[in-house]
Amino acid sequence: MFDNIQFASVGEFFQMGKYTFHVWSVYGLFAVFLFVNLFKPRMQRRQFIREQRQKALRDKQIAQQSVEQERADALGEGQ
Amino acid sequence: MWQWFFRLGSPKWFYEMSGKWLPWLFVLMTALLSVGIVWALLYVPQDYQQGDTIRIMYVHVPVASISLACFPLMAVAGIITLVWKMKLADMVAKCAAPIGAWFTAVALATGAIWGQPIWGTWWAWDARLTSMLIQFFLLIGVIALRSAIESTDAAAKACALLSIVGAINVPIIKYSVEWWNTLHQPASNFSMAEDSPMGPEIWVPLVIMIFAVYCFFVISLILSTRNEILERERRSQWVVDLIADERTN
Numbered sequence: 001m002f003d004n005i006q007f008a009s010v011g012e013f014f015q016m017g018k019y020t021f022h023v024w025s026v027y028g029l030f031a032v033f034l035f036v037n038l039f040k041p042r043m044q045r046r047q048f049i050r051e052q053r054q055k056a057l058r059d060k061q062i063a064q065q066s067v068e069q070e071r072a073d074a075l076g077e078g079q
Numbered sequence: 080m081w082q083w084f085f086r087l088g089s090p091k092w093f094y095e096m097s098g099k100w101l102p103w104l105f106v107l108m109t110a111l112l113s114v115g116i117v118w119a120l121l122y123v124p125q126d127y128q129q130g131d132t133i134r135i136m137y138v139h140v141p142v143a144s145i146s147l148a149c150f151p152l153m154a155v156a157g158i159i160t161l162v163w164k165m166k167l168a169d170m171v172a173k174c175a176a177p178i179g180a181w182f183t184a185v186a187l188a189t190g191a192i193w194g195q196p197i198w199g200t201w202w203a204w205d206a207r208l209t210s211m212l213i214q215f216f217l218l219i220g221v222i223a224l225r226s227a228i229e230s231t232d233a234a235a236k237a238c239a240l241l242s243i244v245g246a247i248n249v250p251i252i253k254y255s256v257e258w259w260n261t262l263h264q265p266a267s268n269f270s271m272a273e274d275s276p277m278g279p280e281i282w283v284p285l286v287i288m289i290f291a292v293y294c295f296f297v298i299s300l301i302l303s304t305r306n307e308i309l310e311r312e313r314r315s316q317w318v319v320d321l322i323a324d325e326r327t328n
Contacts, residue, residue, distance in 0.1 A: 019132050036181075049309075
């Protein structure tokens with residue numbers, strides 16, 4: 001079965017008989033479809049983790065600032 | 080006995096297990112796709128009527144048939160959401176809708192490109208084509224409905240109902256070519272029989288491509304469900320730890 005490639009030359013393969021546009025646009029669309037649906041979730045995951053890290057960092061800074069503020073207030077009241 | 084069922088409903092359990100399945104599914108998909116595409120493009124004999132457009136079938140048929148799996152999946156997930164209020168089922172249903180819309184759109188587009196030289200038209204209001212277009216709009220409807228409702232629980236219930244109703248369209252698509260006289264050809268029966276009109280050199284690569292595209296569907300569904308789990312469980316300790324441990328990239 002595998003000794004009968006349907007095309008005599010590489011040029012003929014790319015030409016696909018009369019149907020160059022039809023065959024290659026379908027396979028091109030399929031490639032885009034695969035690529036988008038496999039890589040989009042990966043990008044979204046990366047984005048989500050980046051956002052959550054920044055948020056955690058911000059929360060930490062805010063917590064620290066309020067602790068310092070309270071300490072300063074306590075000192076102010078003491079004097 | 081039901082323990083496994085409820086454990087399956089635990090987003091954390093699913094997240095951990097799917098992380099183990101993904102590499103294997105990815106290897107399987109890549110292997111099947113490489114064999115299937117090379118076979119379809121190089122070795123499948125030209126059709127005596129359609130010439131090289133027969134190669135379009137190896138993309139169109141798998142994508143179109145797997146697009147039909149989406150509504151039944153969403154309907155089953157919807158029933159599980161309504162009956163057992165399992166959070167994971169709703170997450171899967173939410174992620175399946177846009178993937179299903181992609182599959183349906185690609186099936187319609189590849190069908191149009193195939194129809195142009197063979198039928199002489201890009202589009203016809205034929206029963207199969209029209210019911211597929213309805214499936215596409217139903218999926219867009221499910222996505223729009225979810226984004227229109229603020230509360231996650233209310234959105235889950237509404238989408239579950241719409242998915243169950245929308246699943247009625249699936250048998251209509253499936254049998255449209257038999258119930259109505261359509262331009263679209265009926266499904267071909269392939270068998271091992273000597274006198275079968277469709278020889279193994281035609282259908283074996285098709286079966287390979289169907290399995291490859293199935294793997295792709297499952298992988299993309301798992302990938303986006305995992306993102307949905309992280310998003311919805313972002314306040315639970317295991318997600319906080321996971322985000323802290325993840326390598327920076």
